[in-house]
Amino acid sequence: MMQTQSQNVFRRVLRHSWIALFALLLSGCHFDMYNQPRLDTYEPSSFFADGRASRPNVEGALAMNAVYYDEYFRTGLVDGVPGDELPVELTRELLERGQAQFNIWCAVCHGEAGFGQSVIAQRGGIVPANFHQQRLRDASLGHFFNIMTVGVYRGDPAQGGYQSMFSYATRISVEDRWAIAAYIRALQLSQNPTIDDVPSAER
Amino acid sequence: MGQIFPRNANLFVRVSIFAGLLLATTLVLLIGVYFRSNTYRQVNVAIEQPVPYSHQLHADTLGIDCRYCHVSVEQSAFANIPATETCMTCHSQIKTNSDQLAPVRASYASGDPVLWERVHRLPDFVFFNHSIHVNKGIGCSECHGRVDQMPVVWQEQAFFMGFCLDCHRNPENYVRPVEEVYNMEYIHPANQRELGAQLVAEYGIMPVDQLTNCWICHR
Numbered sequence: 001m002m003q004t005q006s007q008n009v010f011r012r013v014l015r016h017s018w019i020a021l022f023a024l025l026l027s028g029c030h031f032d033m034y035n036q037p038r039l040d041t042y043e044p045s046s047f048f049a050d051g052r053a054s055r056p057n058v059e060g061a062l063a064m065n066a067v068y069y070d071e072y073f074r075t076g077l078v079d080g081v082p083g084d085e086l087p088v089e090l091t092r093e094l095l096e097r098g099q100a101q102f103n104i105w106c107a108v109c110h111g112e113a114g115f116g117q118s119v120i121a122q123r124g125g126i127v128p129a130n131f132h133q134q135r136l137r138d139a140s141l142g143h144f145f146n147i148m149t150v151g152v153y154r155g156d157p158a159q160g161g162y163q164s165m166f167s168y169a170t171r172i173s174v175e176d177r178w179a180i181a182a183y184i185r186a187l188q189l190s191q192n193p194t195i196d197d198v199p200s201a202e203r
Numbered sequence: 204m205g206q207i208f209p210r211n212a213n214l215f216v217r218v219s220i221f222a223g224l225l226l227a228t229t230l231v232l233l234i235g236v237y238f239r240s241n242t243y244r245q246v247n248v249a250i251e252q253p254v255p256y257s258h259q260l261h262a263d264t265l266g267i268d269c270r271y272c273h274v275s276v277e278q279s280a281f282a283n284i285p286a287t288e289t290c291m292t293c294h295s296q297i298k299t300n301s302d303q304l305a306p307v308r309a310s311y312a313s314g315d316p317v318l319w320e321r322v323h324r325l326p327d328f329v330f331f332n333h334s335i336h337v338n339k340g341i342g343c344s345e346c347h348g349r350v351d352q353m354p355v356v357w358q359e360q361a362f363f364m365g366f367c368l369d370c371h372r373n374p375e376n377y378v379r380p381v382e383e384v385y386n387m388e389y390i391h392p393a394n395q396r397e398l399g400a401q402l403v404a405e406y407g408i409m410p411v412d413q414l415t416n417c418w419i420c421h422r
Contacts, residue, residue, distance in 0.1 A: 033327070033328050034326045035326075035327055036327040038327070040327070041281045041283075042284065050315070104268040104271055105271060108265070108266070108267050108271060119265050119266055123265075123297075125296050125298075126293070162296070171274050171289070
């Protein structure tokens with residue numbers, strides 16, 4: 001008699017075991033793989049007071065693998081005056097890289113040919129420089145590099161002056177800025193060639 | 204004691220067994236369909252942003268290159284959202300009084316970022332790298348669609364694993380010349396398979412058995 005009773009209990013447990021199985025199945029649904037305990041790019045975090053997971057750069061920080069030759073390579077200035085030397089080797093690849101980068105960054109305002117005419121300039125509000133004016137044709141190579149690095153101010157910022165061109169130092173790498181400077185020079189030469197620039201066989 | 208149920212109730216019991224099974228199956232299927240639906244995945248749902256930035260205006264009408272704002276796409280796994288400084292490069296001079304740009308000016312003044320809404324999400328167990336894709340000839344529009352035609356950005360693909368694998372199994376069907384990666388209007392030519400095979404060899408894209416290895420995306 002006792003045996004049958006315990007058998008009954010066993011059967012009853014067996015009969016309801018699906019609940020346990022179902023619970024086990026549900027416990028398999030969790031998101032800790034989907035959302036892992038690490039902070040991704042731009043993910044908010046309560047750890048820092050400003051709510052950001054990523055930290056702003058420390059002043060003067062250089063990116064990993066950033067090339068650092070000398071002061072001229074990074075500023076385009078020799079004793080505060082723009083130098084006229086290209087600190088990297090002038091190759092066809094450099095000019096092609098310069099062209100590609102120029103068309104991303106500069107052409108939006110200055111135009112692909114560098115005349116200061118573009119869709120954005122046409123819509124008004126800004127007056128981009130024309131690279132083919134005499135002042136800029138006479139300018140040294142370091143001038144273009146330095147402008148890309150620090151930007152252009154119209155007037156004194158303290159007296160209502162404003163920054164007409166922002167610095168691109170955080171967006172374009174140093175090597176690419178030199179490539180663009182070299183390409184701007186090539187653009188200038190392309191608009192003002194003389195017969196001497198044509199190889200004698202092609203004349 | 205008389206019988207409570209009539210004899211034909213037996214049929215009802217038998218049918219209800221099958222009906223119950225059918226119901227359970229349907230429920231499982233419905234749940235599956237729901238979690239794969241565009242509604243759940245937020246596909247083709249335009250995401251409202253704190254600033255009504257239009258890719259259609261900036262990328263198509265004005266012709267600004269993708270990389271002007273998404274600077275890091277060629278070097279980094281993550282294609283960055285532009286810094287406020289990038290917006291202010293132009294908008295410190297253009298449309299300086301626009302109400303719609305007020306959050307941008309506030310962000311530039313305070314240093315706090317503009318709180319853009321994220322459109323594309325991947326689970327943490329998937330490691331997608333933008334730079335390798337754009338440098339090996341996979342165009343932006345291949346996954347993101349015609350962003351240059353979107354006044355407000357939406358997600359074009361559900362990004363199921365099958366979507367990724369489709370290309371990882373047959374890269375020659377999707378690879379384009381690297382000069383065309385940022386061309387949103389690019390249409391694959393009729394001889395795509397020949398051209399693709401040629402480009403796969405030229406760009407040194409991994410053989411398919413490596414491209415479809417788990418560790419390519421899951422680490």
